[in-house]
Amino acid sequence: MKLIPTLRRRxxxxxxxxxxxxxxxxxxxxxxxxxxPLQSYRVGPYAAGGTGxxxxxxxxxxxxxxxxxxxNGVKLTWEEGETQxxxxxxxxxYERLKNHPGIAAWNPLSVGxxxxxxxxxxxxxTPLITINHGRTDSTDGRVxxxxxxxLLNPYSETSAIINYIGTKLGGLDHLKxxxxxxxxxxxxxxxETIPIYELLAQKYGFTVQQLEVPHPGNEQExxxxxxxxxxxxxxxxxxxxxxxxxxxxxAQKVGFPADHIVGNVWSNSEEDVIPAGDAAKGYVAITxxxxxxxxxxxxxxxxxxxxxxxxxxxDKNRIGSVYHNLGIVNGILxxxxxxxxxxxxxxxxxxxxxxxxxxxxxxxxxxxxxxxGAKNLFHSINVTWDNxxxxxxxxxxxxxxxxxxxxxxxxxxxxxxxxxxIEKSATAYATEHNIQLRTAADAERVETKPYVANK
Amino acid sequence: xxxxxxxxxxxxxTVALLVVGYGVIPxxxxxxxxxxxxxxFLALSLAAVGLNLLTGYAGQVSLGSAAFMAVxxxxxxxxxxxxxxxPLLATFVLAGLVATALGIVFGLPSLRLRGFYLAVSxxxxxxxxxxxLTKFSWFSNNNPSGVIDAPSLRILGLSFDSSIGRYLxxxxxxxxxxxxxxxxxxxxIGHNFIxxxxxxxxxxxxxxPVLRTKLxxxxxxxxxxxxxxxxxxxxxxxxxxxxxxxxxxxxxxxxIIIIGGLASIRGAFFGAxxxxxxxxxxxxxxxxxxxxxxxxxxxxxxxxxxxxLLIIFFLIAEPDGLAxxxxxxxxxxxxxxxxx
Numbered sequence: 001m002k003l004i005p006t007l008r009r010r011x012x013x014x015x016x017x018x019x020x021x022x023x024x025x026x027x028x029x030x031x032x033x034x035x036x037p038l039q040s041y042r043v044g045p046y047a048a049g050g051t052g053x054x055x056x057x058x059x060x061x062x063x064x065x066x067x068x069x070x071x072n073g074v075k076l077t078w079e080e081g082e083t084q085x086x087x088x089x090x091x092x093x094y095e096r097l098k099n100h101p102g103i104a105a106w107n108p109l110s111v112g113x114x115x116x117x118x119x120x121x122x123x124x125x126t127p128l129i130t131i132n133h134g135r136t137d138s139t140d141g142r143v144x145x146x147x148x149x150x151l152l153n154p155y156s157e158t159s160a161i162i163n164y165i166g167t168k169l170g171g172l173d174h175l176k177x178x179x180x181x182x183x184x185x186x187x188x189x190x191x192e193t194i195p196i197y198e199l200l201a202q203k204y205g206f207t208v209q210q211l212e213v214p215h216p217g218n219e220q221e222x223x224x225x226x227x228x229x230x231x232x233x234x235x236x237x238x239x240x241x242x243x244x245x246x247x248x249x250x251a252q253k254v255g256f257p258a259d260h261i262v263g264n265v266w267s268n269s270e271e272d273v274i275p276a277g278d279a280a281k282g283y284v285a286i287t288x289x290x291x292x293x294x295x296x297x298x299x300x301x302x303x304x305x306x307x308x309x310x311x312x313x314x315d316k317n318r319i320g321s322v323y324h325n326l327g328i329v330n331g332i333l334x335x336x337x338x339x340x341x342x343x344x345x346x347x348x349x350x351x352x353x354x355x356x357x358x359x360x361x362x363x364x365x366x367x368x369x370x371x372x373g374a375k376n377l378f379h380s381i382n383v384t385w386d387n388x389x390x391x392x393x394x395x396x397x398x399x400x401x402x403x404x405x406x407x408x409x410x411x412x413x414x415x416x417x418x419x420x421x422i423e424k425s426a427t428a429y430a431t432e433h434n435i436q437l438r439t440a441a442d443a444e445r446v447e448t449k450p451y452v453a454n455k
Numbered sequence: 456x457x458x459x460x461x462x463x464x465x466x467x468x469t470v471a472l473l474v475v476g477y478g479v480i481p482x483x484x485x486x487x488x489x490x491x492x493x494x495x496f497l498a499l500s501l502a503a504v505g506l507n508l509l510t511g512y513a514g515q516v517s518l519g520s521a522a523f524m525a526v527x528x529x530x531x532x533x534x535x536x537x538x539x540x541x542p543l544l545a546t547f548v549l550a551g552l553v554a555t556a557l558g559i560v561f562g563l564p565s566l567r568l569r570g571f572y573l574a575v576s577x578x579x580x581x582x583x584x585x586x587x588l589t590k591f592s593w594f595s596n597n598n599p600s601g602v603i604d605a606p607s608l609r610i611l612g613l614s615f616d617s618s619i620g621r622y623l624x625x626x627x628x629x630x631x632x633x634x635x636x637x638x639x640x641x642x643x644i645g646h647n648f649i650x651x652x653x654x655x656x657x658x659x660x661x662x663x664p665v666l667r668t669k670l671x672x673x674x675x676x677x678x679x680x681x682x683x684x685x686x687x688x689x690x691x692x693x694x695x696x697x698x699x700x701x702x703x704x705x706x707x708x709x710x711i712i713i714i715g716g717l718a719s720i721r722g723a724f725f726g727a728x729x730x731x732x733x734x735x736x737x738x739x740x741x742x743x744x745x746x747x748x749x750x751x752x753x754x755x756x757x758x759x760x761x762x763x764l765l766i767i768f769f770l771i772a773e774p775d776g777l778a779x780x781x782x783x784x785x786x787x788x789x790x791x792x793x794x795x
Contacts, residue, residue, distance in 0.1 A: 082754065188601055
């Protein structure tokens with residue numbers, strides 16, 4: 001008989017405890033926080049890129065929290081979901097995290113996942129960042145208000161690579177009659193640049209042969225035999241993950257010189273060349289951010305984040321590697337967009353649309369980049385409501401067997417040439433999807449109510 | 456003994472499930488449940504129902520299911536894009552018919568080959584379709600990256616684009632096709648399937664048209680699998696690239712029917728639940744309990760180990776799959792009162 005009152009008391013007690021806990025949880029959540037949902041990948045064929053990039057991103061967010069106590073007092077928080085670079089897993093993580101309060105921006109680092117999210121995040125009014133990759137025509141902010149291929153879209157990358165090869169040959173007019181081969185990854189990312197290479201070939205009068213390497217790319221004998229037969233002047237490697245070292249090794253096997261292979265922005269990391277060993281000596285690749293840990297912002301991360309035992313990279317030798325530095329640059333751009341938006345909307349948790357406004361006014365000139373401790377890590381960015389790439393600069397680096405050495409100045413891609421092509425593709429998308437072109441006035445209208453998913 | 460003689464009719468269970476599916480889940484569920492769990496679960500269950508007709512009932516092993524899903528998705532996309540004013544459901548049917556025709560073509564080797572040899576020949580479908588979709592950019596409307604965006608789900612002016620709408624849309628199509636499949640296996644055609652599977656020679660002797668039966672199995676199965684592909688693309692991902700329908704997906708569907716139970720419509724749903732829904736639950740429980748201590752990579756690896764162990768456990772407990780396990784459980788539960 002006594003059992004029942006005891007039970008009841010216990011229940012009442014535990015209910016009280018539960019309520020207190022949930023109230024405190026609710027209360028601490030109510031403190032201002034800005035949340036970054038991370039669709040990361042730490043296993044699978046692209047784990048090297050994933051761990052480096054998301055490691056750098058998290059390290060920078062940690063630095064802001066530890067050093068400054070957040071952005072103007074607003075703490076940065078995040079949660080990871082493993083995607084293995086697979087679209088359906090990325091969508092699942094999106095659905096899982098999309099209702100989290102205070103989402104700043106999505107950073108999936110996968111073209112496939114980004115494509116699947118465009119409709120969804122446009123509905124949610126939350127920015128989608130595809131730094132150095134993504135859908136080229138999303139540069140046109142009139143059609144894609146929430147998508148940001150920051151720093152370098154695939155067409156700009158292509159244009160910069162062709163300019164570099166032109167300079168090596170003694171000027172762009174020397175491209176005439178030459179032959180190039182583009183070896184691309186068999187994925188949406190890899191195919192994105194097929195039409196622009198064709199177009200530039202016509203413009204400059206060189207011939208281009210584009211060869212696909214099926215995902216994940218650990219077998220390339222036949223492609224390199226074709227290259228040997230074609231005898232091109234240069235090979236552009238548009239690879240990703242394991243495809244890159246295999247390409248460099250196979251090139252050596254068929255006798256193609258490494259210093260005539262130019263890697264694109266996803267074939268430019270230590271993880272791409274170290275496994276290839278000596279075969280990679282002399283290999284050149286484009287980059288938007290230099291490697292190395294000598295920059296002040298990295299020194300601070302080493303001291304304050306790794307010093308406090310909060311560093312995200314398991315292998316400390318990877319601090320300052322290309323992917324790690326890209327993650328840090330991505331962190332800088334995200335955090336500065338939040339800061340820009342805070343200056344306009346107040347030092348509080350922002351809505352996704354307010355952060356979108358922040359990205360559309362993200363202007364980091366070389367002086368500001370230096371103030372952030374990132375001078376020479378990356379050049380500058382100036383995003384506007386209709387230019388979502390932000391005119392990033394690139395540089396070229398050469399592998400000497402131990403480290404990357406910068407072999408060019410900061411170079412601007414040929415934006416004037418590319419803009420009409422991008423606009424044409426974007427407006428075609430707008431027509432197909434019945435999208436009204438956004439104007440500068442539309443871009444200033446900002447949703448300040450937090451997003452709530454409906455059923 | 457008495458208990459096993461009494462057979463419960465199947466319809467109350469079915470009705471109860473429909474009531475839950477249409478009445479309860481839409482009220483209690485949230486958008487995560489609809490969009491991330493139930494819609495992919497329904498699409499893959501339907502694909503497994505389709506493959507189960509072919510492999511479980513008619514005994515023809517196929518490793519090309521993902522190819523037929525891809526055919527469905529791309530065909531529906533193209534019909535929708537190129538024929539203006541075509542109703543959405545009509546594009547589904549037309550996509551199914553395209554896949555049916557292709558299914559018959561790739562079913563032809565089954566007239567001469569059996570077992571593993573047939574399985575290998577169905578791989579041809581898998582590789583051919585993926586190659587063709589990548590090679591000819593016309594299929595993806597010349598989109599440079601080869602990715603297509605799904606159209607919005609509208610039927611007779613009614614929009615199904617919300618989370619709940621996508622779920623109900625997928626549920627309705629799956630229910631209709633599953634009921635048709637369920638009726639089919641109880642007709643003469645279904646019996647012919649089983650006869651061909653169990654003993655081709657004996658089937659021929661008792662007058663079953665073996666060749667026609669096999670091709671019919673390929674045709675019907677391809678139709679259902681391709682509609683599952685359309686659901687996967689239109690209702691779930693809302694975008695599709697050919698690599699999303701690779702050999703891994705084909706294997707996944709084969710595993711679903713093996714684990715769920717061959718020659719069982721219910722088994723397809725059990726198997727899909729174990730292979731699609733369970734890893735997600737495991738992942739959420741894992742990141743909830745251990746998320747602070749381990750990174751997502753370690754968690755993901757441990758989930759795979761747990762899932763692998765569970766599959767081994769289930770198959771040892773009941774080699775005929777989860778459907779058989781369920782039957783045994785039900786029998787035991789229902790027979791207990793009589794034994795008292």
